Amino acid sequence: MTASTDRAAQKRAAAARAVAEVQDGMVVGLGTGSTAELAVEALSKRIAQGLRIVGVPTSERTRALAERSGVPLVPAGDWPSLDLDIDGADQVERGSLNMIKGLGGALLREKIVASAARRMIVVVDESKLVDCLGGRTPLPVEIVAFGWQGTLERLAALGLQPRLRGVGDQPFISDGGNRIVDCHLAEIADARSLDAKLSGIVGVVETGLFLGLASTVVVGHSTGIEVMKK
Numbered sequence: 001m002t003a004s005t006d007r008a009a010q011k012r013a014a015a016a017r018a019v020a021e022v023q024d025g026m027v028v029g030l031g032t033g034s035t036a037e038l039a040v041e042a043l044s045k046r047i048a049q050g051l052r053i054v055g056v057p058t059s060e061r062t063r064a065l066a067e068r069s070g071v072p073l074v075p076a077g078d079w080p081s082l083d084l085d086i087d088g089a090d091q092v093e094r095g096s097l098n099m100i101k102g103l104g105g106a107l108l109r110e111k112i113v114a115s116a117a118r119r120m121i122v123v124v125d126e127s128k129l130v131d132c133l134g135g136r137t138p139l140p141v142e143i144v145a146f147g148w149q150g151t152l153e154r155l156a157a158l159g160l161q162p163r164l165r166g167v168g169d170q171p172f173i174s175d176g177g178n179r180i181v182d183c184h185l186a187e188i189a190d191a192r193s194l195d196a197k198l199s200g201i202v203g204v205v206e207t208g209l210f211l212g213l214a215s216t217v218v219v220g221h222s223t224g225i226e227v228m229k230k
Contacts, residue, residue, distance in 0.1 A: 010125040010222065011038055011125045013225055014035070014124065014125065014225060015042050015086075018039055021121060022051065025052060026083040027055075027084075028053050028084050028086065029082050029084065029087065030056060030071070031086055031087025032059040032087070032088075032104045032106035032109075033088045035088030035124065039086045054073060056073070056082055059106035059109060079116070084117060084119050084120075085113055085114050085120040086123065087101070087120065088123055089210070089214075090103045091134075092124055092128050092219075093131070094129055097229075098191055099213070100133050100134075100209065101208050102180070102208030103137075103208075105175075106174070107142055107206055108174065108206045110210075114213045119216070120214050121214075121215070122217045122218070123217075123218050124218075124219055129219060133188045134186060139182070139188075139207070139208050140182055141155065141162070141181045141204055141206075142176070142178045142179070142206045142207075143205060146203075148179055151203030151204065154203070155181060155183060158198075160184070163182050165179070176205070195207050
């Protein structure tokens with residue numbers, strides 16, 4: 001088995017374990033990304049067996065997958081709270097369970113849904129676990145398109161080595177119509193302080209620092225499943 005095949009198997013097993021937490025009548029947040037898509041697929045199988053839930057997608061990509069998979073969805077914006085949110089992560093810090101998310105470009109909607117949920121279960125393979133956030137994984141920051149050059153300069157002034165995400169001369173546009181900047185920095189010693197500094201910059205919509213939101217992290221290892229809780 002190749003390393004990539006092994007990681008895929010780890011993620012699939014972890015996604016199935018997370019979906020086992022879903023109960024009849026729940027409103028469930030549906031995350032974005034390859035691991036979250038595995039959770040949607042696992043949820044679809046349980047729905048076909050009689051599970052009754054409604055989902056809240058965190059991106060148009062997830063919405064399309066849920067519709068194809070037969071997962072009922074709540075009308076847009078018609079959900080005051082959620083029972084459970086299932087999503088992936090780009091990095092998870094051991095101990096604190098703080099995360100970096102947003103490499104899939106849906107960090108704003110993902111954070112809105114996660115903040116509205118009573119519980120958030122995060123599904124990852126073992127490669128996403130770190131002792132300290134940052135380093136090899138960039139920190140996505142969503143910014144408004146208007147005046148983006150000035151916002152980029154203010155991010156650079158913090159020493160974050162910001163790069164506007166895109167292909168060629170075409171910038172990446174989020175579902176909310178914003179742009180994504182990937183910030184490259186060393187390990188983050190104080191994530192809450194950095195999050196506050198970034199959030200205070202005019203033009204910044206949201207950061208990819210998800211702090212204190214995960215209640216459970218389900219990790220797929222080559223040797224089995226690990227469930228981490230705060």
